[in-house]
Amino acid sequence: RQTAEALGLPAPQVPALAALDVGRWRGRTLTEVTAAEPDAVASWLADPAHAPHGGETVRELCDRAGAWLEDTARTPGRVTAVVEPDVVRALLVRALGLPEPAFWRLDVRPLTAVDLSGRAGRWNLRVGAPLGEGP
Template sequence: MKATRLTLMCHGRTVAQKLACFPTDESLEMDWQSAKGSLSRSFKESPRLLCGPEARTRQTAELFGSDIQVVEALRDCDFGRWKGVRIGDLQKNHPEALAAWLEDPLAAPHGGESVRQLGERVAAWLKTLEATSGHVVAITHPFVVRAALTQVLQGAAFNLIDVEPLSAVELRYFGRWRLRLTALDAEGAF
């Protein structure tokens, strides 16, 4: 049986991201309609294209092709009452709730989905891919990508990390270390 290759890709930039707001079902910031199919030759072979149900993931997927399967498991985390709220406003007005949510994977002070629940949903979806083969490209959200990486890297992570030649991993420190997965910009630079 041929191996499964999963490429997790974050959707394109939205205004909510620029404003540091919890997302709603916003569209991409770019003129995605005129760019439809522009990235269809990004992969050597035609992959199976999957995406979450939100506008921003569907629009990003259409950059890669038109044969797209919407997968409910790839939907963004449910942020409940925090949808559309600026993170800075939460820090100012509800710092305890934000801190609890950031520190406790079981916490859901927003009334939506906890990080643990998101991880369980993504783990169940990853399990369904174990019976498939070929290249799957999943256009989804930062929280879903984080949940998938957490599932893969749990436990003895050292031997589960492949580092390809000329690959890059960026770590940033702002009070704690964070892993940043970078993308090439329009000029082809990191």
């Protein structure tokens, strides 16, 4: 929300675009969790349908973000969404038809724009543009 507001954009909360719910791991770094629960982290990173933290699976995140993308594709005009990097990865997995394990292979740089254009079923991707730079 702070980033959207800093850009002068409205910042409504859209539940479908919320960050991945990591359950009881919330507020801890991946390094901390890995030190405490290495097997749980390994299984979480290997299996998009696994959520040892008791929160949401990567598959669930991809499904809800993908559903938002498909719904939004039916809206005329451009849509700007300011989201966390994990949501960008989920949107890319669904838009590009990538296998879910690719989620962890997509690096999304903070404060950059990712542009998806086209329509449901046929998305084009533009990555890495600095914020504020148009298509």
